[in-house]
Amino acid sequence: MGQQERDKPLYMISVAAELTGMHPQTLRVYESKGLVNPKRSGGNTRLYSRADIERLELISQLTDEGINLAGVVRILDMKERAESRERENDRLREQLREKKEELHELKMQKRITALAPYKDMSPEQTLRGLLGAS
Template identity: 40%
Template sequence: MANNDSIFPISVVMNMTNLTARQIRYYETHELIRPARSKGNQRLYTQADVEKLLLIKSLLEKGLNLDGIKAVINGEKSAEAISDPANISSNRPTEIFNPQRATAQKLTSLYPVNNQEALTQWLQHKRK
């Protein structure tokens, strides 16, 4: 990849993808993307990198884990085939589809509890 093809710094890519810098660097460490570097070692992203990050984000929302995303990106399986649990062979030791992830609710608290009433009572008891 030539340096003149790489035109976006990480701050612009963050705005384009709604991903954090940490997420983008994480995908880089797992070799899902490979941005070019400037002479000052700044990451420089192409439009293809941005599109790949958007694909990663979409596949994560469908419930795929990193193994499944790598399979799609490496062309081992299509995104449509891999996002359907019926199409996934179960002979792999690591499942690439996590059906709970697709339906998981977002956390509303850093400390979710099953019984909020019991927690409230316990906290009131501790304050006395």
């Protein structure tokens, strides 16, 4: 499921409460504390996304393990920062891969250019030169 699909506001508070096994008032408290931020419809109805439901399930799991809400806030913040760093690492890995491909292409162009003066070479000799073989 893509991030856009996960962030699409779909569920009213009663459905979100049922999906998470929480009371609607608990969801309101979590919203007031900034633990979850459901979107609002034109009529100001809270609409929870799949990402919100997953976040609420994590909050429930953490509180069931005895972590207080202040601890939950810290854990969620650390999780979001780690995910952000991972996305940045993925972006940088992709850039590195592209640069390696560009470097390889430039090296091949340099080899070809270096062989250009040797027009009298046989195809086998040219191939050996391109491959760096003697």
